[in-house]
Amino acid sequence: MTTAIICQPQHYVFHPDNATGRTMDPVNNVTPMRKSKEEKKVFRKQLKSSHTLLKHEGIRTAQQPTKSLVVANGGLGNGVSREELCAALNEMGEVETLLMPPHKPYAFVTYRSQESAQKAHFHLNGGKLMCGENGVTLYLSFIDSVSHEEESVFAPLPDGLLLVEDFVSAEEEVQLMAAIDWSSSNDEVIGACVFDTENINQLSQKALKHRRVKHFGFEFRYDNNNVDKDEPLPAGLPDVCLPLLERCIKDGYIDIMPDQLTVNQYQSGQGIPPHVDTHSAFEDTLLSLSLGARTVMEFRHPDGRVVPVVLPGRSLLVMKGESRYLWTHGITPRKFDMVPVCDLKSSTHSGHDLETNGSLTLSKRGTRTSFTFRKIRPEPCRCAFPSACDSQGPPAPLPPSPPALPSCPSDAARLEQEFVHQVYDAIAYHFSSTRHSPWPRVCHFLSTLTPGSVLVDVGCGNGKYLGVNPEITAVGCDRSSALVQICADRGFNAFVSDALSVPLRTASCDACISIAVIHHLSTQERRLAAVRELVRLLKPGGRALIYVWAFEQEHNKQKSKYLKDHNGKQNLIKNTSEGSQEPCEYPSKCSDGACTPTDYMPVTDGKLSVHTNRTAFNTQDLLVPWHLKEGKRQEEKVSEDTGKNKRKSNKASVNSCLSSSESPQSDSSPSVDCSLSRSGTNTSKTTHSLGSNPLSSDGNTHPSKLETSPAPVFHRFYHVFQQGELEQLCAQVSQVKVLRSYHDQGNWCVILLKEELH
Amino acid sequence: MKLLTHNMLTSHVKGVTKGYPLLIKATEVKVNEVEFNPQFVCRMIPKLEWSALVKAADDLGHRQDLPAELEPDYEKNEDLLKKVHRALLEVEVVEGSLQCPESGREFPISKGIPNMLLNEDEV
Numbered sequence: 116m117t118t119a120i121i122c123q124p125q126h127y128v129f130h131p132d133n134a135t136g137r138t139m140d141p142v143n144n145v146t147p148m149r150k151s152k153e154e155k156k157v158f159r160k161q162l163k164s165s166h167t168l169l170k171h172e173g174i175r176t177a178q179q180p181t182k183s184l185v186v187a188n189g190g191l192g193n194g195v196s197r198e199e200l201c202a203a204l205n206e207m208g209e210v211e212t213l214l215m216p217p218h219k220p221y222a223f224v225t226y227r228s229q230e231s232a233q234k235a236h237f238h239l240n241g242g243k244l245m246c247g248e249n250g251v252t253l254y255l256s257f258i259d260s261v262s263h264e265e266e267s268v269f270a271p272l273p274d275g276l277l278l279v280e281d282f283v284s285a286e287e288e289v290q291l292m293a294a295i296d297w298s299s300s301n302d303e304v305i306g307a308c309v310f311d312t313e314n315i316n317q318l319s320q321k322a323l324k325h326r327r328v329k330h331f332g333f334e335f336r337y338d339n340n341n342v343d344k345d346e347p348l349p350a351g352l353p354d355v356c357l358p359l360l361e362r363c364i365k366d367g368y369i370d371i372m373p374d375q376l377t378v379n380q381y382q383s384g385q386g387i388p389p390h391v392d393t394h395s396a397f398e399d400t401l402l403s404l405s406l407g408a409r410t411v412m413e414f415r416h417p418d419g420r421v422v423p424v425v426l427p428g429r430s431l432l433v434m435k436g437e438s439r440y441l442w443t444h445g446i447t448p449r450k451f452d453m454v455p456v457c458d459l460k461s462s463t464h465s466g467h468d469l470e471t472n473g474s475l476t477l478s479k480r481g482t483r484t485s486f487t488f489r490k491i492r493p494e495p496c497r498c499a500f501p502s503a504c505d506s507q508g509p510p511a512p513l514p515p516s517p518p519a520l521p522s523c524p525s526d527a528a529r530l531e532q533e534f535v536h537q538v539y540d541a542i543a544y545h546f547s548s549t550r551h552s553p554w555p556r557v558c559h560f561l562s563t564l565t566p567g568s569v570l571v572d573v574g575c576g577n578g579k580y581l582g583v584n585p586e587i588t589a590v591g592c593d594r595s596s597a598l599v600q601i602c603a604d605r606g607f608n609a610f611v612s613d614a615l616s617v618p619l620r621t622a623s624c625d626a627c628i629s630i631a632v633i634h635h636l637s638t639q640e641r642r643l644a645a646v647r648e649l650v651r652l653l654k655p656g657g658r659a660l661i662y663v664w665a666f667e668q669e670h671n672k673q674k675s676k677y678l679k680d681h682n683g684k685q686n687l688i689k690n691t692s693e694g695s696q697e698p699c700e701y702p703s704k705c706s707d708g709a710c711t712p713t714d715y716m717p718v719t720d721g722k723l724s725v726h727t728n729r730t731a732f733n734t735q736d737l738l739v740p741w742h743l744k745e746g747k748r749q750e751e752k753v754s755e756d757t758g759k760n761k762r763k764s765n766k767a768s769v770n771s772c773l774s775s776s777e778s779p780q781s782d783s784s785p786s787v788d789c790s791l792s793r794s795g796t797n798t799s800k801t802t803h804s805l806g807s808n809p810l811s812s813d814g815n816t817h818p819s820k821l822e823t824s825p826a827p828v829f830h831r832f833y834h835v836f837q838q839g840e841l842e843q844l845c846a847q848v849s850q851v852k853v854l855r856s857y858h859d860q861g862n863w864c865v866i867l868l869k870e871e872l873h
Numbered sequence: 874m875k876l877l878t879h880n881m882l883t884s885h886v887k888g889v890t891k892g893y894p895l896l897i898k899a900t901e902v903k904v905n906e907v908e909f910n911p912q913f914v915c916r917m918i919p920k921l922e923w924s925a926l927v928k929a930a931d932d933l934g935h936r937q938d939l940p941a942e943l944e945p946d947y948e949k950n951e952d953l954l955k956k957v958h959r960a961l962l963e964v965e966v967v968e969g970s971l972q973c974p975e976s977g978r979e980f981p982i983s984k985g986i987p988n989m990l991l992n993e994d995e996v
Contacts, residue, residue, distance in 0.1 A: 528993065567916025569881070588917055590878055596988065603985050608878045612989040616996055618885040618980075620893060 157241030157254075164188075164254040168221065176256035182211075182232050183225040187254040189244065191453060192220040197476040199246045207235035217453055217475050223258070232257065270422045273414045275436030277368070278424065282431035283359055288406050292484055294355045295378055297327055326385045332375040333491055335396075342375065342396045344491055352376050352488075359404070360488065368433045369400045373488035381410065381446065383480040389415055389445030392434075394496035394504045397489040401439055403432040404488075408481030411452040414442045417502070425454050428483070440500040454478045518723050520637065520736055527637045534738060534832035535635045536594050542743050542829055543597030547577035556859050557630060558583050560660045560866065568625035571652055573614050573645075574632030578602035581609070587626075592617060614645045617652060624652045627659040631862070634663040634833050637736075642834070643844055650848050653869040658854065661845075665863045666732050666835040675861030677729060725830060735837065738830035836863050874971075874987050876929050877961045880921050882987065884973035884980075886995050891975045894925035897932050898979070899969035904935070907962045914954045917961065918947060930960040 164187040168174040174185055186204075189195050197215055204210050204224050208231020214223040226232040236255045243250040272278070283291070331352050333342045352360075356376065363369050375397070379387070392401060405426045412432070414422045422442075426432060434444070456474045496506035518534070521527035539546065557580060564570060566586035575581060575591025576598050582589070582605070591609040593599050602609035612618055614632055633645045649659045668675045726737045841863045842856050855866040884892025923943045930936045937956045947953055970979040971987055980989050 525993065567913075567920065569920050586913070586916075588877065588920065590881060592989075594990075596986065599986050600984065608875055610874070610878065610882065610987040610989050613991070616885050616991060618882050618989040620881070620883045623881060 153241075160252075161187075161240060161254040161256065165256050168256075174221070174258065177259045179257065180229055180233050180236070181257045181259060182227070182229050183223060183258050183260060184232055184236060184255045185258050186222045186224060186239075187256070188220060188251045189222045189253050190220040191215050191222075191475060191477065192218045193251050194249075194451065194477065195222075195244065195246050195251060197456065197474060199244065203239060203244055204235060207231055207238060215475065270420070272424065273416065273422055273438040273442045275434065276414070276424070276438035276442075277433040277435075278426070279368070279431040279433065280427055281429055282362075282404065283406075283429050285429070287359065288429055290355050291359075291404075291486065292406055294353045295329060295380075295484070297329070297380070326382070326387060327380040329378045330376070331378070332373075335375070335377055340390075340393050340396075342393075342491060344493070356486065356488070360402075363402055363431070363488075368431070369402060369488075369490075371398070371490050373402065373490045375489045375491055377487045377489075378484060379487070380482065380484045381480075382482055383408075383450045384448055386446040386448035389413065389443035391441070391443050391503050392439065392489070394440060394492075394498055394500075395506045396492060398492045399435055399439060399498070400490070401434040402488040403434070404486040405430050405432065406484045406486065408483045409452075409454075409478065410446055410480060410483050411454065411478075412444055412446050414438065414444050416442050423452075425452075426483075437500070440498045441503050450480055451477045452480060518738075520723065524638075524641075527641055530637045530832060531635065534830055538741065538829040538831050539595040540597045542741055543577075543595060543601065545743055546741075547598065547601050550577055550579055553579050553583050554630075554859070556857075556864070557628065557660065557662070560628070560658075561587070564626050569623065570626045570628065571617070571619060571624045573617060573627060573629045573649060573652075575599075575602060575607075575609060576631075578605050578607040578609060580628060580630065581605075581607040590619075615641060615648060617648055619652055621651050622654045622657075625654055625657050627652055627657070628661075629659070630662040631664065633661065634835060635831070637832055637834065639844075643847055646844055647848050650851055650867065650869055655850075655869055655871040657869050659867040659869070660864070661841065661867070662859070662862045662864045663836045663841055664833055665858060665861055666735055666837045667858075668731055668861050670858040670861075677861045678731065723832070726833075732835050736832075736834050739833055741829040741831060743827045743829060838863065841865050874966045874982050874985055875962055876926060876933075876964055877917070878987070879929050879966075879971070880926050880961070882971065882989070884971075884975065884978065885989070886973055886976045886978050886991065889973060889975045892973050894922065894929065894974070895971040895980070896974055897929055897966060897969065898972060899933055899966045899982075901966070901968035902933055902935075903965050903967055904959075904963050905965060907958070909955060909958050911951065911954050911958075914958045914961070915948050918943065918957060921961075926957075926960060930964065933964060933966070935960055935964045 165176045168176070168185060168187060176185065186200065189200050191197075197213065200215070200222060201210070201213060204213065207226070209227040210231075211225045211227050212223075213225075216222075224232075224235070226235065236257065239253055240255045241252065243252050331348060331350060333344065333347055335342055352374070353376070360372060364372065381387075403426075405428055407428055409425060409427045411423050412426050414424060416422075424432075438444075453475045454477075456476050496504050498504055498507070501507040518530055521530050561570070561580060561584045564584060564587050568587045570584075570587050570589045572578075572580050572589065572591040575593050576595075578591055578601065580589070581591050581602065589608070591599075591602055591607060592612040592614075593602070593609065594611065594613055596611050599609045599611050610618075614629065614636075627649045629645070629649055633642050636642045636645055646661070649661070653659060665675075668678045723736055723738050724734065726732065726739045728740060838858075842853055842865060845851055845853055845865055845867055850870050850872070852868045852870055853865050854868050855864075857864050879895065879897060882893075882895055884895055886892065924941070927936065927939050927941060930939060937959065939953075939956055939960060944950070944953075965985055966982055967985050969982045971982060971989075972979045978995070980987055982988075
């Protein structure tokens with residue numbers, strides 16, 4: 116296996132990983148290679164990539180060279196466009212076919228001749244393909260055959276939907292955009308935050324996270340998704356719109372002159388959650404004019420059908436009937452859309468041409484401004500779609516009701532199964548990569564154990580503490596097989612078990628630790644039972660250390676790192692959902708990840724609300740989001756891992772958990788950027804190596820499984836402890852004495868002693 | 874699963890009183906090389922159930938003549954310590970199961986990891 120050589124054709128730049136210290140041979144345009152180390156590394160990675168492809172995608176690589184290759188990391192799912200990949204592949208020989216399955220982190224190429232395929236393999240394997248400013252490292256393997264199943268990318272448009280291209284001229288487009296004065300737009304309304312004055316200043320400097328909106332004719336209210344029909348806005352619709360509206364009437368798209376206009380401006384990465392325009396607010400026909408950059412709008416039918424519709428600039432979208440009353444429409448916040456190739460080539464093609472070439476490619480988003488014209492409906496709606504109608508029939512289905520606190524043991528077990536165990540199994544690798552630094556005070560406890568002591572770590576996770584003190588015998592157990600597997604991979608002794616029933620003999624351990632575990636138990640009884648179990652395991656005279664997440668994230672006027680990393684502010688961030696839905700308590704159950712984090716409400720009815728990461732807690736029982744992401748950034752809490760040991764910082768490498776100054780909202784901007792590449796410092800966990808879509812352990816535990824695959828969000832249940840609560844719990848266990856109790860970086864901690872019997 | 878872990882594990886099926894030691898049924902065993910630390914082994918021995926270790930090693934074919942009873946002065950017996958080291962830390966059950974001696978319930982070992990989870994009705 117070889118590393119790629121540097122070559123400089125027009126479309127792409129190719130260079131091997133870790134190219135430092137090399138000099139170019141100017142004659143041959145080749146860099147001499149440090150063979151053995153680089154070669155071995157590429158070979159290893161290629162092997163791993165082969166295994167992952169087989170394991171997760173069922174793609175079997177061939178032992179002998181063939182005409183076809185699978186190009187791992189060279190897929191639409193990685194943000195690699197067809198054009199960029201083609202350019203690189205074409206250099207190697209005549210390409211017969213290039214198949215790029217949508218959303219996948221790989222592509223298949225078949226060359227005319229085996230020699231060409233071999234040449235491609237030789238030159239491109241292990242090399243970096245630049246897409247834009249970023250690069251992905253490609254790994255090529257021969258495969259026996261490629262099944263040519265082009266997915267049908269063209270679905271018929273929803274009933275009542277009509278797209279009219281080139282509806283306005285370029286001049287009109289300029290005039291219309293110029294007519295909007297954004298300085299007076301009420302940006303704060305959308306995705307509203309409650310700010311103090313300090314923050315307003317901060318906001319005006321930052322790019323806003325949400326689209327800009329301006330209303331004319333009547334004010335649209337986002338609190339009830341309706342129009343205030345009694346308060347028309349003084350100005351009416353801008354004059355500049357009249358000619359095009361008259362054209363709409365003349366061409367028969369609408370019968371009556373609209374009297375309400377909403378202008379939305381979307382930057383790349385912004386969107387609007389799926390919604391149906393309120394029936395009672397507006398009459399049937401809605402007209403939406405798209406100006407500026409093209410985008411993709413998704414229509415969703417209640418039966419699950421999703422139809423993506425490309426909206427080119429200067430096109431008019433006419434929504435009537437079923438497409439207006441029943442299908443939802445929305446724009447996923449993204450920076451790239453996948454569009455059919457023919458759409459790029461010719462702007463006069465509609466997205467639903469039934470051509471045989473169903474290939475997809477990436478289209479980068481730009482700023483888009485939409486003018487949506489509507490007619491106010493004076494009387495209740497009497498449409499033919501009562502299920503979606505707020506004037507008729509039953510109210511729209513509520514978002515699925517969030518879990519309540521359990522009232523019986525089996526409820527508790529079920530809650531924990533869904534919101535703890537399944538989640539950890541799904542996020543294990545990602546989670547483990549963020550839990551790399553043992554906390555100093557835990558390490559201190561471990562260092563005080565007599566050499567030869569037997570320690571059990573209940574809820575050991577990735578085994579972080581099992582190797583800290585080499586003089587003791589340490590055994591770990593965890594509920595997650597995936598995490599225990601990581602322990603085993605590291606050479607630690609570990610087994611899978613539940614904290615409530617540990618299969619070790621009574622009084623068999625000199626010490627126990629349980630770090631950030633029992634706050635996952637959903638009832639007080641179970642938390643108590645967990646403490647009892649720890650005590651049972653201890654020999655008389657033995658000690659246990661317990662850490663749980665604290666309700667009070669601020670202690671002695673010091674904020675925990677968990678809070679500090681959120682712009683240093685401890686604001687209560689209140690978000691209404693973006694534009695059109697009632698606040699839902701379950702962003703992951705909305706149709707797509709476009710919903711911003713929601714209101715979190717105090718538990719007044721026993722229901723669990725979703726916490727906004729890096730803010731203060733205002734309830735003890737809650738669900739905390741985990742955003743499963745590939746690659747560097749990681750906006751998750753750090754209170755479980757704030758004892759960052761500087762000497763071990765080299766291990767932190769790509770997945771530093773302290774990197775985030777990002778606010779949680781940015782999680783709802785999934786992007787199929789090229790910025791997902793590893794840039795050569797691929798960490799050892801090569802389950803991450805195949806691009807943006809995490810090929811997580813079983814791939815089927817994503818609660819928000821979507822067409823458009825934004826980063827999945829998981830929710831974990833926590834009961835955060837108040838000051839003194841942990842001690843109180845321990846006080847209920849006999850033969851136990853609390854030796855010490857303290858606050859450590861957002862956690863309440865106790866050291867217990869199991870007393871000798873008298 | 875190393876025999877060190879096995880030495881600690883017990884069956885926790887509800888109602889079982891004689892759940893220790895678990896019977897090992899191995900279908901795949903491997904031997905790793907682990908650095909020998911005589912001091913560490915010495916300190917571990919008093920914490921072990923000696924007979925359970927001997928039986929387990931025997932069942933796996935790695936007894937290496939470990940005596941049925943631990944002699945005094947084992948600290949000075951480097952040969953013995955090495956054998957203990959090998960049995961405890963180097964022999965590993967990769968695939969198989971652990972069986973509760975009283976109830977017969979089997980706990981699977983897969984990729985070296987015993988899964989001791991009980992079903993709701995067994996707890």
